[in-house]
Amino acid sequence: MTRLNGAQALVKSLEAEGVEVVFGYPGGAILPVYDPIIESPIRHVLVRHEQGAGHMAEGYAHATGRPGVCIVTSGPAATNVVTPLADAMLDSVPMVCITGQVALAAIGTDAFQECDTTGITRSITKHNFLVTSAEDIPATVKAAFHIATSGRPGPVLIDIPKNIVDANNPDAYFDYDYDSAHMDLPGYAPTIEPDPAMIERAVALITEANRPVLYVGGGVLKARGAEALLDLVELTGIPVVTTLMARGVFPDSHELCLGMPGMHGNYTAVNAMQKSDLLIALGSRFDDRITGKIGAFAPDAKVIHVDIDPAEHGKVRRPDVAIAADCRLAIEALSQWLRANGYPSNRPDLNPWRSRLSGWQETFPLTYEPSVDGELLKPQFVIERLRDLSPEDTIVTSGVGQHQMFASQYWEFNHPYTWINSGGLGTMGFSIPAAVGAKTAFPDRTVWSIDGDGCFQMTGQELVTAAIEGIPIKVALINNAYLGMVRQWQDMFYDERLSGVHLSHDLPDYVKWAEAMGCAAFRAESPEEVDAVIAKANAINDRPVVVEFRCVSSEKVYPMVPAGGSNDDLIVDPSQRDALARQIESTRS
Amino acid sequence: MTRPGDLSHHTLSVLVENKAGVLARVADLFARRGYNIVSLAVAPTSDERFSRITIVVDVESAPLEQIVKQLFKLVNVVEIQELSPDASVERELMIATVHSAHERSQILELVDIFEAKILAVSQHRLTVSLEGRPDKIDDFEVLLRDHGIDDVQRTGRIALPKIGRQPKSIRTG
Numbered sequence: 001m002t003r004l005n006g007a008q009a010l011v012k013s014l015e016a017e018g019v020e021v022v023f024g025y026p027g028g029a030i031l032p033v034y035d036p037i038i039e040s041p042i043r044h045v046l047v048r049h050e051q052g053a054g055h056m057a058e059g060y061a062h063a064t065g066r067p068g069v070c071i072v073t074s075g076p077a078a079t080n081v082v083t084p085l086a087d088a089m090l091d092s093v094p095m096v097c098i099t100g101q102v103a104l105a106a107i108g109t110d111a112f113q114e115c116d117t118t119g120i121t122r123s124i125t126k127h128n129f130l131v132t133s134a135e136d137i138p139a140t141v142k143a144a145f146h147i148a149t150s151g152r153p154g155p156v157l158i159d160i161p162k163n164i165v166d167a168n169n170p171d172a173y174f175d176y177d178y179d180s181a182h183m184d185l186p187g188y189a190p191t192i193e194p195d196p197a198m199i200e201r202a203v204a205l206i207t208e209a210n211r212p213v214l215y216v217g218g219g220v221l222k223a224r225g226a227e228a229l230l231d232l233v234e235l236t237g238i239p240v241v242t243t244l245m246a247r248g249v250f251p252d253s254h255e256l257c258l259g260m261p262g263m264h265g266n267y268t269a270v271n272a273m274q275k276s277d278l279l280i281a282l283g284s285r286f287d288d289r290i291t292g293k294i295g296a297f298a299p300d301a302k303v304i305h306v307d308i309d310p311a312e313h314g315k316v317r318r319p320d321v322a323i324a325a326d327c328r329l330a331i332e333a334l335s336q337w338l339r340a341n342g343y344p345s346n347r348p349d350l351n352p353w354r355s356r357l358s359g360w361q362e363t364f365p366l367t368y369e370p371s372v373d374g375e376l377l378k379p380q381f382v383i384e385r386l387r388d389l390s391p392e393d394t395i396v397t398s399g400v401g402q403h404q405m406f407a408s409q410y411w412e413f414n415h416p417y418t419w420i421n422s423g424g425l426g427t428m429g430f431s432i433p434a435a436v437g438a439k440t441a442f443p444d445r446t447v448w449s450i451d452g453d454g455c456f457q458m459t460g461q462e463l464v465t466a467a468i469e470g471i472p473i474k475v476a477l478i479n480n481a482y483l484g485m486v487r488q489w490q491d492m493f494y495d496e497r498l499s500g501v502h503l504s505h506d507l508p509d510y511v512k513w514a515e516a517m518g519c520a521a522f523r524a525e526s527p528e529e530v531d532a533v534i535a536k537a538n539a540i541n542d543r544p545v546v547v548e549f550r551c552v553s554s555e556k557v558y559p560m561v562p563a564g565g566s567n568d569d570l571i572v573d574p575s576q577r578d579a580l581a582r583q584i585e586s587t588r589s
Numbered sequence: 590m591t592r593p594g595d596l597s598h599h600t601l602s603v604l605v606e607n608k609a610g611v612l613a614r615v616a617d618l619f620a621r622r623g624y625n626i627v628s629l630a631v632a633p634t635s636d637e638r639f640s641r642i643t644i645v646v647d648v649e650s651a652p653l654e655q656i657v658k659q660l661f662k663l664v665n666v667v668e669i670q671e672l673s674p675d676a677s678v679e680r681e682l683m684i685a686t687v688h689s690a691h692e693r694s695q696i697l698e699l700v701d702i703f704e705a706k707i708l709a710v711s712q713h714r715l716t717v718s719l720e721g722r723p724d725k726i727d728d729f730e731v732l733l734r735d736h737g738i739d740d741v742q743r744t745g746r747i748a749l750p751k752i753g754r755q756p757k758s759i760r761t762g
Contacts, residue, residue, distance in 0.1 A: 122614060123621045127664040130609070147664060186638070187606060187667040311658035 027073025030100030054084020059437025090424025126154030151190025218245030219283015399455030429458030467518030628745030
């Protein structure tokens with residue numbers, strides 16, 4: 001037991017939780033906490049904007065599975081982390097955010113840099129705390145990490161009034177003992193173990209299904225369930241779709257991997273779900289970007305829904321069997337029961353279903369028209385070359401928009417935790433700070449941030465953080481001079497009436513800007529230049545690199561399910577539309 | 590007029606930690622997810638660590654199961670009981686100020702029939718109170734309206750399970 005003040009106790013508590021890095025930005029109310037950080041072994045990464053701190057913490061958490069931590073001050077700093085908190089909430093990212101607050105006596109007086117942080121963040125955190133005495137700090141930190149990482153993970157915020165961490169306040173001192181700090185959480189006990197009765201019912205559905213699909217979401221990554229999933233797939237021979245949040249949890253190179261479903265999913269993944277008679281949803285939540293028009297989604301499918309959050313069961317689609325449990329434990333239980341039922345030797349014959357799927361894969365692969373002479377680059381081509389020229393264990397982050405969809409479609413993800421993006425909230429500007437967070441956790445691995453020109457201009461300043469802190473990420477900037485995805489919608493659904501979507505190929509000058517931020521910077525405009533700049537970028541490890549790929553402006557992400565439309569109305573690449581028309585004709589006759 | 594006695598309404602008895610901001614969390618959840626609250630009553634329990642919130646919810650705005658599950662995700666919510674009218678005792682209190690210039694005797698007759706109380710009297714108005722089952726209060730309020738109500742305040746219902754009846758309950762561990 002040691003006599004510490006609140007600030008020292010906070011930093012010691014973070015150390016006790018195994019925190020190795022915090023992403024932060026100091027200011028008035030959090031000043032006392034910054035003092036003991038000097039003596040702490042915890043690394044502090046000074047960001048350039050608090051939103052960057054939040055996304056870095058998320059990137060770190062996505063890459064490692066450990067909670068990301070950010071520390072900011074009160075008022076505007078707290079409101080600047082609102083976006084990352086909401087992002088982490090929607091994508092179930094374990095994160096602990098510490099905000100400074102004005103002194104307890106000043107709360108409610110509209111003091112300088114005061115805002116109602118716990119009120120503002122209530123609906124975008126899994127839980128939040130306003131600590132009112134220094135001696136509550138250890139138990140609160142313990143509870144915050146427990147809540148952030150258990151059950152369905154999520155962001156937890158701790159708001160700390162300045163006076164309880166103030167070294168000059170005698171009341172801020174107490175006898176610190178982390179081990180004996182007691183979490184008082186009488187209302188929190190997430191269900192982890194699957195109910196055997198439900199597993200038995202799920203197994204019965206699996207053994208009867210002719211057209212089953214494993215609909216795998218980010219929950220399997222959160223549960224560290226990739227190995228268990230591979231075992232289940234090999235045992236059952238059931239094909240797999242991996243959602244935007246789950247790319248990499250099952251290898252794209254596996255013959256049973258159908259890739260990404262949803263609004264920009266490939267034809268086979270979308271239609272496998274539509275025509276399925278059994279969807280086995282594992283840690284996925286029937287998001288509108290997956291289901292399209294819900295009434296028309298997978299009309300013949302029974303549903304087994306495994307999710308650690310029971311509120312997901314029946315929120316969108318009523319399951320036939322609901323399993324509220326940790327995905328890894330549930331998958332292992334399913335495999336165990338299937339083996340007891342004679343799998344794999346007497347499993348049902350899924351060959352007719354699989355040959356139908358491979359027929360679709362052959363007719364409707366992802367495709368695009370290569371650039372013609374003199375044309376700028378195609379973003380799909382850039383991503384294919386990056387994929388082929390980068391190390392196998394490369395971590396890829398992305399922002400939000402066309403480049404994100406192209407990255408998810410064209411990268412081959414064969415390892416879990418190599419794809420980090422903002423799925424639920426769709427936060428532009430996520431890519432660069434998330435890459436910094438991931439690279440901080442894995443300094444020896446290549447981290448490519450695939451970014452758009454719109455996104456880059458939102459959070460590009462964090463490249464200064466990367467350069468100064470020695471976190472050499474690489475940015476592939478897909479510069480198409482437009483807010484590409486918005487433009488795509490205006491092209492397709494607003495009669496090509498473009499409104500508020502033009503940026504510029506030339507302004508800012510991204511190469512000069514990147515160099516000014518301490519990065520190496522290159523530009524490529526034609527296909528012949530692409531491999532050389534990627535090779536140069538991959539060879540640089542002493543500072544961040546930005547490669548600007550000048551891309552055509554009018555490229556569209558296909559396939560596409562129009563917003564609000566049914567998945568049956570999937571729009572395929574123009575080159576495949578005749579084949580699709582013939583296919584629809586043949587199923588009618 | 591929708592009233593707590595309607596079939597589309599359900600009563601939830603929610604045991605929460607007695608901490609600052611817990612009511613705001615519950616109210617926020619209902620606002621954020623578009624669930625309608627018909628009435629709400631909060632008070633401490635015999636155990637000072639906990640408070641009980643009795644919420645009458647409109648199950649037409651969302652399925653009751655979703656409301657209960659989302660509510661239970663709040664870290665400060667310890668237990669939720671679903672109280673059906675036949676398995677619980679329910680009470681509500683109403684205070685109303687009524688015009689009584691011309692029909693005072695009729696109002697007094699109603700007060701007598703319903704076993705209500707008179708709290709205040711002036712030359713032209715009466716303030717009455719009635720405690721009872723929510724449907725009884727509905728009836729009383731409707732009859733008073735014919736005379737002209739100046740002001741009315743109801744507490745919202747409070748409820749406990751009937752002795753010996755086990756309500757459907759969700760709780761931790």
